[in-house]
Amino acid sequence: MEPRTSVIEKRLKNIDRIIAVASGKGGVGKSMVASCLALHLSQKGYQVGLLDLDLYGPSSHIILGVKNEFPTEEKGIIPPKVHGISFMSIVYFTEEKPAPFRGVDISNIILELLAITQWGSLDFLIIDMPPGIGDETLDVIRYMKTSEFLVATTPSKVAMGAVSKLLNILIELKKPVLGVIENMTMTDSSFIEQEVKRLQVRYLGKIHFDEILEESIGDPDRLSKTQAMKDLKVILQKIKL
Ligand SMILES: Nc1ncnc2c1ncn2[C@@H]1O[C@H](COP(=O)(O)OP(=O)(O)O)[C@@H](O)[C@H]1O
Ligand SMILES: [Mg+2]
Numbered sequence: 009m010e011p012r013t014s015v016i017e018k019r020l021k022n023i024d025r026i027i028a029v030a031s032g033k034g035g036v037g038k039s040m041v042a043s044c045l046a047l048h049l050s051q052k053g054y055q056v057g058l059l060d061l062d063l064y065g066p067s068s069h070i071i072l073g074v075k076n077e078f079p080t081e082e083k084g085i086i087p088p089k090v091h092g093i094s095f096m097s098i099v100y101f102t103e104e105k106p107a108p109f110r111g112v113d114i115s116n117i118i119l120e121l122l123a124i125t126q127w128g129s130l131d132f133l134i135i136d137m138p139p140g141i142g143d144e145t146l147d148v149i150r151y152m153k154t155s156e157f158l159v160a161t162t163p164s165k166v167a168m169g170a171v172s173k174l175l176n177i178l179i180e181l182k183k184p185v186l187g188v189i190e191n192m193t194m195t196d197s198s199f200i201e202q203e204v205k206r207l208q209v210r211y212l213g214k215i216h217f218d219e220i221l222e223e224s225i226g227d228p229d230r231l232s233k234t235q236a237m238k239d240l241k242v243i244l245q246k247i248k249l
Contacts, residue, residue: 012123016151019084019122022129023057026155027186027249028148032170034065034139036162037191037215042136043071044240045158047228049249050092054131057087060097061121061138061148063114068136069097073226084126091228096125114144122151141174149181156184159209161200162192168203175207186247187212189240212246215239 020026029042039062046058060068068074072095077088079100087096101117127133135155138144149155157178161171171188178185187210190200194217204211215236224230231237 012119013151015123016119017153019125019127020133020152020154023127023133024131026133026135026152027158028135028137028152028155029158029160030137030145030174031139031160031167032141032172032174033161033167036160036167036171037189038062038139038160039067039071039136040221040236041158041160041189041191041215041240042134043068044231044237045244045249046093046132046134047072047091047232048237048241048244049132049134051232055094055129056092057094057096057127057130057133058136059121059125059133060095060099060136061118061144062136063098063102063117063138063144065139066097066099066102066136069095069099071225071231072228079125082126084124086126086128094127094130096121114138114142115147118144118147119151140170141177145174146177149178149183156186158186159188160191161188163190163195163197163200165199168200172203172207175204175209179207179209185209189213189215189243191215192217212243213239215243 029038046056050056060066074090077090079085087094161167188204189212193214201211218236221236
């Protein structure tokens with residue numbers, strides 16, 4: 009057995025719920041949803057961690073406006089608190105190193121990060137997942153045994169094609185799927201809703217395309233007041249978050 013797996017289990021044992029924000033696709037709003045979900049739960053008074061595992065384009069640190077906060081070392085690595093959230097990102101380990109990494113390195117970096125991070129006790133750990141359904145996604149599914157999945161898509165048929173593949177894998181592996189969020193909608197098309205329901209997964213609703221979201225990136229106070237955040241909160245109520 010991979011020796012780090014037991015270490016990972018120990019590291020995660022004081023975390024009540026692990027919610028992985030995933031999609032088969034990049035650019036659909038995973039990082040936005042993950043960061044806003046973490047902010048929302050933190051504002052409700054929960055102890056929250058956010059882990060950005062998107063090696064190809066880590067971005068939670070940009071959305072949350074992480075600037076001079078770094079992890080500290082003490083029998084592992086302690087995530088810094090950013091706007092009340094314990095924040096850990098692959099960016100701390102990969103910055104300025106050339107990407108893309110080779111598959112084996114990606115798995116190693118993710119395992120290492122899971123094995124060394126000391127979250128302490130948390131109510132929620134939110135994971136900003138890598139795009140696609142490659143090894144790194146499967147690793148997280150495998151090593152974070154208790155994780156639940158919140159899946160994001162855009163209204164695009166192309167995005168939904170990739171998302172369907174991920175949903176089928178999650179269903180096959182009997183992983184809990186909280187539902188699918190349709191992000192960046194501009195019409196009231198019901199295409200995605202129908203596709204999601206056809207897979208017998210819960211369709212959670214739409215987050216409208218928000219023209220001023222971009223201006224709020226890096227500023228959690230402004231982010232909290234955006235229409236996108238309001239739409240997300242309506243969705244989260246449905247799953248009691
Ligand atoms: N509802 C929305 N309205 C407008 N822009 C959005 C919305 N959701 C995400 N974006 C923007 O789309 C881009 C991709 O989002 P991101 O969260 O980085 O996607 P992913 O993590 O899936 O690659 C970002 O520039 C983000 O600010
Ligand atoms: Mg991202």
